[in-house]
Amino acid sequence: MTRQSQFLRRRLLQGALLAAWPMGWARAQGFPSRTVKTLLPQPPGGAADRLARVIGEKLEARWQQPMVIEHKPGGGVVIGTLATARAPADGHTLGLLGSSMSINAVIRKDLPYDTVKELAPVARIGYYTVALLATPAVAANDIKGLIALAKQQPGKLSFGSNGIGTSAHLAGEMLNHMGGIQMQHVPYNGAAKMYTDMVGGQIPLGFAIVSSAESFIKAGQLKVLGVTSAQRSQLYPEWPAIAETLPGYEAVNWAGYVVPSGTPKDVVQKLADDILAVIKQPDVAKSLAGMGIDVAPQGPAEFEAFVRSEVTRFAVLAKPLSGRMQ
Incomplete structure (x- = not known):
């Protein structure tokens, strides 16, 4: 390639870049338009x-x-x-x-x-801070107690989530696997109906974002057994991490x-x-x-x-x- 053709090629590339740059810049500057x-x-x-x-x-x-x-x-x-x-x-x-x-x-x-x-x-x-919630009727106040209870009643306990394939569903199945227990999964189309069923005694356990359940927790209608992060939440340090009982457990959202x-x-x-x-x-x-x-x-x-x-x-x-x- 001659020096002149290299020069022409370089100028063409520069021109293309200059032509493209204002278009993208103008498009972003005019966004959103509706x-x-x-x-x-x-x-x-x-x-x-x-x-x-x-x-x-x-x-x-x-x-x-x-x-x-x-x-x-x-x-x-x-x-x-x-x-x-x-x-x-x-x-x-x-x-x-x-x-x-x-x-x-x-x-x-x-x-x-x-x-x-x-x-x-x-x-x-x-x-989000996700936790395993339980009703007051559940005879366990922590993960160790829940695992012991579930082993006494294999297949009898159930946990709710906000749907199949969600992080809450994964959290429950990981607890089943790592804890050696057999809780049944009950999927819901969102957490609101799950809370209603928990408070009404239809289901004993549920994984959910705790901020959406705070009113139930403060009223004593639900209790927190553990959070699903690897360590305690800085926002809710009073609640233990499930990983404190089952090292390696983590199911964040x-x-x-x-x-x-x-x-x-x-x-x-x-x-x-x-x-x-x-x-x-x-x-x-x-x-x-x-x-x-x-x-x-x-x-x-x-x-x-x-x-x-x-x-x-x-x-x-x-x-x-x-x-x-x-």
Whole structure:
């Protein structure tokens, strides 16, 4: 290649880059241009709903565009996740998802979407505090006592979760496996009905995000046997970790925003920048702490790597659980 042709080639490349850069920059600067929708795979009133509303209000003020929340529960969060994957890839539809996104990628062979290929991570918010709750009638006040009780009554105890393939479901099956017990799983379409059944004496145990159950806990209608994180929660240090009785136990539930794959990278980055800026605001940080959320923010690249690592981790965790997660 002659020096002149090298010079011409370099100038052409520079021109192409200059032409492309303002387009992406202008697109991101003009975003959003209309109402932005957040899809939730849970029913109204739960922890994810409250989180979406707190962040949505701040984004609405920041963008001067309406933010709406649309609930699409069911199918172990598959319905809402599918709706996110199939939404227009323009950044105006986000999904607020959690660990079930990674768990289902491992245990569900019938998913109507490819988690890694069809969903683009935008921003991780952090981790919910999840705990095993029991009714006062349960003759155990900690995990050691529960395991002893379950061994005395094999197959008699049952635990609820917010659906098949959720982190709460995984938490229960891990307890079964590691504790050598046989509790039966009862899936619910959200935690609200589970709390009603627990308080009504229909089911003795349930895994749930503790902030959504605080009113029942304070009223003495439910008690906490242990949290599912590897260590005690900094927000609720009075409650022991299940891992204190069963070393190696951990079943956390993260929260983060995703968009359909194919959404322009500059738009994804703007979404991430704005969401992460919002959760740094003191009043938002205070609200998240009140919801029992341990803030652990990540941008698009970090969050994508994290989701991939979670899929790998859950593949290892789910292997000994065999068909229990179906």
